[in-house]
Amino acid sequence: MTRCAIMHVDAYDEDKVLEAMRGIADATAFPDVEGKTVLVKPNILSDSYPEKAITTHPAVIKALITLLWEKGAKRILAGDSPGMQTGRFNPVNSGLRKVAEETGAEIVDFRESTRIHEVEGIRIPMTDAIDQADIVISAAKFKTHQLMSATGAVKNMFGLVPGLQKSPMHLRARTPESFARLILSIFREAHVDYAVIDAIEGMEGAGPTNGQPRHVGLLMGSENALALDKAESVIMGYRSVPIIEEAEKRFPGITDAEYPLLNPEDLIIRDYRRIPEGKKTTIRTLFLPNLLSRIGIATDGRAYPEFIHSECRHCLKCVNVCPAKALEMKGGRIHISRRECIRCYCCHEMCPFDAIKIK
Ligand code: SF4
Ligand code: SF4
Structure with a gap:
């Protein structure tokens, strides 16, 4: 072993x-x-x-x-x-x-x-x-x-x-x-x-x-x-x-x-601040959530990223990393297309200013 x-x-x-x-x-x-x-x-x-x-x-x-x-x-x-x-x-x-x-x-x-x-x-x-x-x-x-x-x-x-x-x-x-x-x-x-x-x-x-x-x-x-x-x-x-x-x-x-x-x-740390566990993706649950996610509604417990515009420093790292091309800077603000977003959270991972929240 x-x-x-x-x-x-x-x-x-x-x-x-x-x-x-x-x-x-x-x-x-x-x-x-x-x-x-x-x-x-x-x-x-x-x-x-x-x-x-x-x-x-x-x-x-x-x-x-x-x-x-x-x-x-x-x-x-x-x-x-x-x-x-x-x-x-x-x-x-x-x-x-x-x-x-x-x-x-x-x-x-x-x-x-x-x-x-x-x-x-x-x-x-x-x-x-x-x-x-x-x-x-x-x-x-x-x-x-x-x-x-x-x-x-x-x-x-x-x-x-x-x-x-x-x-x-x-x-x-x-x-x-x-x-x-x-x-x-x-x-x-x-x-x-x-x-x-x-x-x-x-x-x-x-x-x-x-x-x-x-x-x-x-x-x-x-x-x-x-x-x-x-x-x-x-x-x-x-x-x-x-x-x-x-x-x-x-x-x-x-x-x-x-x-x-x-x-x-x-050694379990009971009050460790974990990521909430999302619902499992199954054959039964795959179809409807996929359909709804195309119109920007998340049903599988995984939230869409939210942008805290007051914290954003316009570095564009999130825009550049987004694999789905769901982000763009318009009028001095980041805009997200929920239709495109696949909720991979790469933007959240790359934001150096903690301006993106996943709630
Ligand atoms: S990575 Fe963060 S700070 Fe940079 S543009 Fe995106 S939200 Fe703004
Ligand atoms: S979660 Fe992924 S797909 Fe959605 S905006 Fe962020 S980087 Fe793009």
Whole structure:
């Protein structure tokens, strides 16, 4: 049986985080990295300061990279490709650049070189850093997610798809269930060997960008990223989240794990501000909601984004990211066409000014 290790870590003290990372690796099946090239994929959704809890904290990335060197890795790559990246990937604010300088890891810009993968009949460009690496590690952040309820080690691998090329995939997979299936396929294509979740400071509320930091005080690691994400969702207090539900349907038993250190059932945060669980999309419920959504009425519990015009700074990031072309700036205001909107919440995720609410 696979193992998930969860440890209490109270703060981003570099020595303590490294000590915990070593303990987590010892308690699980950490991959043999000796003489190998390792790709570390942190969550750098945007190059934000660590205090915002949007990105994997640099102390966690540094501890992981230090551990990989200790275990004999030959070369370590670390990269991401934020949706709204302009210019070269240069993660200064998030601290990844400094970690790379201090540890000798190489920053990779996922947009630089890609290869097309056939995933579920969809042609998906993914960074060729996964082709260069012998070992792939997801280094995720403990956060809520407006569409997928929670984002952890599996959803983090969607970042292998460079920049804005992620957006059209929402058009191919419009419900949380179908998007979960797509994410699972991308995750499996990436052959993730190990996963870490930085849950020292998590995000609750309107994640993954505009939620609030929440002290959770945990560091988590496993050779089974799906089991680790299930543990994350349990701690957040969810009964189920789409990615785990789809994974368990497709591969029964896939999230079974032992917990050699702390058990997630003992760590549930009852008042964690979760995303309300929407109604399930079923064959029975698909037809009418689809029809009504064409005239802008949501019946499946998933709201349309609402724009707080007084907060909007007219950056147009939402307009540029919208895969359905449902947004336009008219008369100094963002207008949404509910007829076009597929409620993927990419606009909400990308708005740097918290000017979009999903109620
Ligand atoms: S992303 Fe936010 S701030 Fe920028 S135009 Fe859209 S609503 Fe306004
Ligand atoms: S308006 Fe927002 S939620 Fe609707 S399709 Fe565009 S990006 Fe997705």
